Amino acid sequence: MSPTACLPGLLAALLLAAAAQWLAGLPWLAAHAVSPLLLAIVGGMLLANLRRLPVSWQPGLQLSRQQLLRAGIVLFGLQLTLGQLQQLGGRVLLIDALVLGSTFGLALWLGRRLGLDRDSCVLIGAGSAICGAAAVLATQPVIRASGERAGVAVAGVVLFGSIAMLLYPWLYGLLAPLGLTQAGYGVLAGSTMHEVAQVVVAGKAVGEAAAASAVMTKMLRVMLLAPFLLLLAAGWQRRVAQPGQRVPISITIPWFAFGFIAVIGLNSSGWLPAGLHDALLQLDRLLLAAAMAALGLDTRFAALRRAGWRPLLLAALLFCWLLLGGGGINWLLQA
Template sequence: MQKNAYLPGLLAALLLALAAGQLASLPWLAAHGGSALTLAMLGGIVLANLRPLPSRWQPGLRLCKQQLLRAGIVLFGLQLTLGQLLQLGGRVLLIDALVLASTFGLALWLGRKLGLDRDSCVLIGAGSAICGAAAVLATQPVIRASGERASVAVAGVVLFGSIAMLLYPWLYSLLAPLGLNEAAYGVLTGSTLHEVAQVVAAGRAVGEGAAANAVLTKMLRVMLLAPFLLLLAACWQRRAAPTGQRVPITVPWFAFGFIAAIAVNSSGVLAAGLRDGLLQLDRLLLATAMAALGLDTRLAAIRAAGWQPLLLAALLFGWLLLGGGGINWLLQA
């Protein structure tokens, strides 16, 4: 593919991200939690569903949703320290593990009750339990699922993850007077929200402290993707894969890059000016990735998938909110 093939989609997402940044600086929107990340995604969804987008945008949009998003998550680590990571410790890792296991197990059980095929149950369950579209795309080659099933799963987790991204800050405003603080809200967001970028947006809508805890919790959850895929591959190899044939495993290397960035920030070797410049770049990368995610969300494709996959994604969203909230309350209390 020619390098300039990425340019149209990249420019479209970048311009939308810059416009969202300008809108987010308006006093009324800033006072009501209108972050640049949230506005970039919502703007992308609106534009994508007003009229069909040019097909030549797709390579650039994929670049934004994958490579630029991962680069942005790695750079986000420059805002955090190893002390913050260790402070969360094993308790948060246990919360993540329980949310993952309960959500995925529920997806397999509920999906079969709804009449869905096993591949769809696994893909929607992985996306809901771990890290949204990235988990779906990482799981697809392991179980050799069709592209159509993967697209439906991605649509479902993006839809309900976007709803959660808007809902969580509002819930915080209701629950804060009852004792929910920014730190606990951050852990709840990171352990139950679908996409990494959605976690950043929902955390920043409340405050930088909430965003820090949310991203740390989410990245611990993302790192659980590697053992999850290894276990899934072992199960699938016994059930479905031909004898002697190896199943490919996708390792989320960007999660380890995120930890490396935290270590670099903790060491103090970065000059203040360089660190500030990298953090400004990080905000732009994340907003561009969110704009691309919105531009690639088609409501017609979600409707065409039928009610069963959407119902499963909706039920898992409800479990993440209520069941995941219960797990957080029990272990954080």
């Protein structure tokens, strides 16, 4: 893909991100702590559903949704330290593993009872259990699912992940008087929400401490994608291969998650000059806002209607499980 082909969509995402950052600085919105990331994704959704976007934007929007988002997540590590990561400890990794396993198992069980094919159950389950659209797209080549089924799964997890992104900060307002801390809220959001980008928005909507805890929890969950894909590939091999035969499988490793950990280590070392550190943080905010804008520009409600009710019902039931069952796992292990 040539850089020239990416330019229109990339500029659209960056301009929408800059507009969102400017709006977030207005007195009323700033007083209510409205996140520029939230403004960027909502603005993108409105624009995408009010008018038909030029086809020439698609390469740049894809670049923004994938590479810019991953670069932004890696640079987000500049706001964190190894001490904070160590403070989360194995307890958070256990929460992530329990949420992942229970959600994926429930997807297989519920999906078959709803009359869905196995590929759809696996794709929707992976997207809900791990990291949204990225997990769906990483799982698709492992099980050799069709692009249509992957598109339906992505539509479902983006829809309910967007609902969670708006719902979780409101829930924090209800539960904070009962003793829910920003750190505890961050672990809840990171371990139960779908997309990395949506976790960033939901965390920043509450506070910097919540955002730090949410992103670290989510990135530990993203790193579970690699062993998940290896286990899934082994199971798929046994199901489709003839005795003594091996079928080639493509597995995508989420390297950006390891880059995120490396940048946390760099930030903890104190080697970065203050001026460079601040400049990289400004760049990080712009990259994340551009990724949010691109994600919003790719969300079309018509595609959700075409998907039919069964896949969306499965995605909805898994969303309820993440909220209630995942919340219960968090409560038991964080109490």
